Amino acid sequence: MFKFKKENQPAGGKSSAPGVNGGMPLSRMHKDWTQGNILSNLLQISWPMAITQTLMSLGPTIDMIWVGKLGTNEIAAVGISGVVVMLAQGAMMGLTAGMRALISRAIGAHDNEMAQRVAQHAIILSAAYAVFMLLVGIFLSRPILMIVSPSEEVLQIATVYMQIQFIGGATITFRMMMDAIMQASGDSVNPMQIAIVFRILHIIICPFLIFGSAFATTVFPGFGVNFSGWWPFAALGVAGAAYTSVITQSIGVLLGIRVLFGARSRLHVTFKRFQMDFGIIWRMVRIGMPALISSIQRTLNQFILQAFMAPFGTIVLAAHTVAMRLEMLIFMPAMAFGMGAGVLVGQNLGAKQPARAEKSVWLATGLVQGFVVLVSLAFFIWTIPVIRIFGKDPALDETARQFVHIAIVGWLAVGFQFVMMNALQGAGDTLPTMIISIVTTWVITLPLAYFLPKYTDFGIYGIRWAMAVSPVAAGILNILYFRTGRWKTRRV
DSSP states (O other): OOOOOOOOOOTTTBOOOTTSOTTOBOOGGGOOTTSSOHHHHHHHHHHHHHHHHHHHHHHHHHHHHHHTTTOHHHHHHHHHHHHHHHHHHHHHHHHHHHHHHHHHHHHHTTOHHHHHHHHHHHHHHHHHHHHHHHHHHHHHHHHHHTTTOSSHHHHHHHHHHHHHHHHTHHHHHHHHHHHHHHHHTTOOHHHHHHHHHHHHHHHHHHHHHHHTHHHHHHHSGGGOOOOTTOGGGSOOTHHHHHHHHHHHHHHHHHHHHHHHTSTTSSSOOOOTTOOOOHHHHHHHHHHHHHHHHHHHHHHHHHHHHHHHHGGGOHHHHHHHHHHHHHHHHHHHHHHHHHHHHHHHHHHHHHTTOHHHHHHHHHHHHHHHHHHHHHHHHHHHHTHHHHHTTSOOOHHHHHHHHHHHHHHHHHHTTHIIIIIHHHHHHHTTOOHHHHHHHHIIIIIIIHHHHHHHHHHSTTTTHHHHHHHHHHHHHHHHHHHHHHTTOGGGGOOO
């Protein structure tokens, strides 16, 4: 267990945090989140995270909108390779869970020195994971995708997309870790500002890299400029979507470095007099490993479900991809409020205030549930217009419409699923979330997904019903464990 060293805080809310002049009044970034109105704190720390997470999901959604204009094969290719990319990112998010718990506890105990040491080692861990992603991208992309690809044409397109994403995966890995460090310290605004910048660039350059000079000429018809042959405007197709992600994420990393290693960061990370401490690495891995397994379980679940769907054809995979993209628009804000609650849980537990930690979680759950109900209602009413944003293939409409309507049943439980999961991880109590993930995946979702299409009249829709049952079951199990209160005494 870490023994946090409590720093002396000057009276009147002053801070002696590195990068901040002594005696300077606390800014929002350096606010003590363990004091004041809990709802206000939750909203202040979570709304930038919600924007950040929504922008994260907006990238793949934008890619899918443009890729949808290339054809159904391209939609299916990005869908199946995107799940593998999400699997890798999910594993990284699991590793950040240990770091989040340790930093938030340290900040709550006013031990900035320990928080900085954890941040340093988290960056080292990110570098190691980036190398791992590089090797997987080079050597294993095609063999992995062969498991779920319905055709050779889709396989070729998907392999190119996945290889680019994995070889450039260092950018995504470092950006995710930098965001997590800042957010765990209580700074959710800088990650939001960085996300806004690189996502705007994503929106601008994505269609140019996908469609090349044809798109540029359409946008600038009156300028008389011939864009043909210019590298930035070469028609790269699906590969262009992957390159867009790598380029814009790289810009995000550079901006993150500027903040995290500069005076704008609460922690002001530096590697001067850095000493490797494998005890810190072990604690991050020990706490993060169950969260990593949970993240892998959720995405591996998607991968196996796609393998179940592959025999039903490209249209089904494309419809599933559309439903998943809409799902991410709901899941990301839910995850954001969960992470916000997790930061408050960690800091309040570090400050020995478990009652405030618990209230933060229930408030976040209520806010997310209200949001999900409103968005689900909108998707239910305007399903077809929303689906056609991603492509206008009439053969896709009915299957995608049914998929979305079934998915809504599961969406109504995501507040209990994601908020409580992130809150438990913020407390460093990651083992129960891993167990819940294993149960919902291997005992509920996958058996139902195999049984319903094969032995009932549900057909392909049985797989989507199995997916809808999963968040409901996870939500119920999360509530039952959370109410035991054991997470309040979890040692990190």
